[in-house]
Each structure stands twice: as C-alpha cells, then as structure tokens.
Amino acid sequence: MPLDDLPEWLPDWCVDRLGDEPVGVLFEVRSISAVFGLRLAGGRDVVVKAREDEGRAESCVAAQTWLAERGFPCARPLTPPVRVGELAVHAEEYRPGGELLSGDSPDVAVRYAAVFARLMAELADVNVVPPLPNPRWIRWDHTGSGLWPSIGFLDERDQSVVPAYVLDTAERARERMLAADLPCVLGHADFEAQNLRWHDGHVWAVHDWDSLAWQPEAALVGAASGVFPKTGPATLPPIESSAAFLEAYQDLRERRFTAEEQEIAWAASLWTAAHDVRWEALHGDPPASGDAVLAQAADRLRRANA
Structure with missing residues (x-):
C-alpha cells in the first residue's frame, strides 16, 4: 500500500x-x-x-x-x-512472527483451552470499566426487540435468506442464556485461531484485544470452544472438541462449572455460530458453518437444556 x-x-x-x-x-x-x-x-x-x-x-x-x-x-x-x-x-x-495452529481435534482444542484459561486468569485481576456494548457476535443480551443486535446495514437486507434452522437455534440458545443469573467477567470474545500465533509449541501472540467483552465466564469459555479453529470462513469444531476445550479449561482453572454454567457454555457455542451463518447469508456468501450448525444444533441444544 x-x-x-x-x-x-x-x-x-x-x-x-x-x-x-x-x-x-x-x-x-x-x-x-x-x-x-x-x-x-x-x-x-x-x-x-x-x-x-x-x-x-x-x-x-x-x-x-x-x-x-x-x-x-x-x-x-x-x-x-x-x-x-x-x-x-x-x-x-508491532509483534510479528509465529505460526498459525490449525486443526479442530480434541488435542488442538486442549492447547487452545490452556491459553484461554491463562488469559482469563490474568484478566480476573484487571480492573476496568466494562467494555460495553459487547461485540455484536456475542451481544445476545442486547435490549432491542428482535432476535439479533441491531446492525443497520444488515437489518435492511432480505432476512428471508437466513435459514429457518439458524433462527430457531439462535432463539433457543439466546433464551437459555438470558434465563441464567450468572455474574459477568472480562474476557476475550474473538478467540479464533487467526488471532493467535505460536512458536516452538508455545503461544507467541494473542491479538484482537478490541474484542474484549463483559459476559458470564461460562459463556465466554463456551463461545471460545466453538470458534477456536477459525482461520477464515466461520465453522464449528466437532462436539467432542468443544467438550475437550471445556473440560481442559475447568481442569486448568481448578474450578468445576455448575450444571447451569455447563448449559450456558454450550448455548454460547451455538449463538456465535448462528450469528456467523446469518452474517454470511446476508452477505451472499455460502455459509461454510451452516452444515455444521444444522448437524450439531440438536446435540448442543440438548447439552444447553435449551
């Protein structure tokens, strides 16, 4: 340039x-x-x-x-x-260098979960005004009248191109999260592979701190468990990989999620994916994550008690 x-x-x-x-x-x-x-x-x-x-x-x-x-x-x-x-x-x-860590296997999920656990532990000691409003893809707690947070240029487009199963999935996941009564914490809300770099097996850099959010810990962890493999178009990892992420995170933080927190984590993993499918559909792009959402929604909703 x-x-x-x-x-x-x-x-x-x-x-x-x-x-x-x-x-x-x-x-x-x-x-x-x-x-x-x-x-x-x-x-x-x-x-x-x-x-x-x-x-x-x-x-x-x-x-x-x-x-x-x-x-x-x-x-x-x-x-x-x-x-x-x-x-x-x-x-x-400028912090150049490092490599992408690709893959969505349970082993890769555990490596990402270890970084996220360290990140969340460090942020627990940070005292700042909550960075609100939350980023749009994790703003299920918006106060608008519709299902999605208001985004003017998207709201003006033909909403009929968004698959019905995406709307149903997002609505059920959102209802479950809104019904919870959990304290909010500071966390990274865009924990995707493309925002991390690795060197000699260790994390070298975590980027995109503009995407901090103020949501329940379990929701932030759940969202991360659903987006960690993302290096391009939206996707969902296999359910066993999200489960490995959640389990490793709890082990490393030495705190077990309650039954409600487990459910909120699974609901959050679906909301972000549904948001991405809608985004891609409204932009006229083939929704790469659509098939995964369709295939996994029932199981993830069951785990979310939604």
Whole structure:
C-alpha cells in the first residue's frame, strides 16, 4: 500500500502521538476496524488501529496494557485511544512472527483451552470499566426487540435468506442464556485461531484485544470452544472438541462449572455460530458453518437444556 493511500489524518497523528511520521506501510487490514502496520522515520515499526468509537476502546486498551506489562504474550499499547472524528485510534508495538495452529481435534482444542484459561486468569485481576456494548457476535443480551443486535446495514437486507434452522437455534440458545443469573467477567470474545500465533509449541501472540467483552465466564469459555479453529470462513469444531476445550479449561482453572454454567457454555457455542451463518447469508456468501450448525444444533441444544 502506498503512503499516499493512507487516511489523511494518519501521518499527522503519528507525528503528534508517536513523534515520527510514517515512511513505509508494512500491511493494512480492514474489517470491523482498520489496522495499519507502519515503519516510522526513526526506524520503529508500529501498528495503528482505528475503529468506530463506541466507548469501549479505553477499557480494552487499558486491559491489554495491563497484560502486556505483566508478560502476557500480546502487543504492548504505545498510546491510549484518541478520538479522531468518529474513530477511536491507538498505536501498539508491532509483534510479528509465529505460526498459525490449525486443526479442530480434541488435542488442538486442549492447547487452545490452556491459553484461554491463562488469559482469563490474568484478566480476573484487571480492573476496568466494562467494555460495553459487547461485540455484536456475542451481544445476545442486547435490549432491542428482535432476535439479533441491531446492525443497520444488515437489518435492511432480505432476512428471508437466513435459514429457518439458524433462527430457531439462535432463539433457543439466546433464551437459555438470558434465563441464567450468572455474574459477568472480562474476557476475550474473538478467540479464533487467526488471532493467535505460536512458536516452538508455545503461544507467541494473542491479538484482537478490541474484542474484549463483559459476559458470564461460562459463556465466554463456551463461545471460545466453538470458534477456536477459525482461520477464515466461520465453522464449528466437532462436539467432542468443544467438550475437550471445556473440560481442559475447568481442569486448568481448578474450578468445576455448575450444571447451569455447563448449559450456558454450550448455548454460547451455538449463538456465535448462528450469528456467523446469518452474517454470511446476508452477505451472499455460502455459509461454510451452516452444515455444521444444522448437524450439531440438536446435540448442543440438548447439552444447553435449551
């Protein structure tokens, strides 16, 4: 990407906040947020992240800073979030390297569960304002009148393309979670393979701290057990792999989930998958996770008592 293609505000922002102007672009990724890897005139490589300012960024960056300063494998923020127009912008260290850990077997699930257990244990000591509203794919507790959290450009599309079984699955999972009375905690809500890197068998970096959420622990663990293999289009791992994830997490935290927490974990694993199928259907993409949701919904709903 040429420097001339950077947003107009970004070079001056770098000078003001980082003391140097960008002289090269290492990478650019645009999804829900825009992420720019930049080389500064002084030789430093940094990452600048910009996302819609929903009031969440300050808590997310503060939690990431706390973890990085205590040695957790994540990039260290270099600035607090700064408002630029309608965006919240911050910079962090560039933490390249590492490899993807692919696969959805129970053995792979246990390795991811170990990282998630460490992550959740560390976050338990973080004291920040809850980063609300939660990310849309884990916002089953929204206060709107419909099944899904309101997303304007999606809500305007033809909803009839979303398969009926997806609506039924999401509604039953959501009803079960809303019926629970569990305390909320801080947790990572986008614990997908594509957001982690590994080196010599050990986790090297956990990314996407913009996706912290405030939900019951069991729900966060359940959601992670359903998305950990994701490296591209949405998918669901085999049920035995989600079960291995949940079991390993409890063993490592040395705390057994109650019967209600077990049910909430299984319900959460389905909500995120149903959300992804809807997202893909409304974008006209073949829902890669659709077959898995259809095949596994009855068993996961049974385990959720939904």
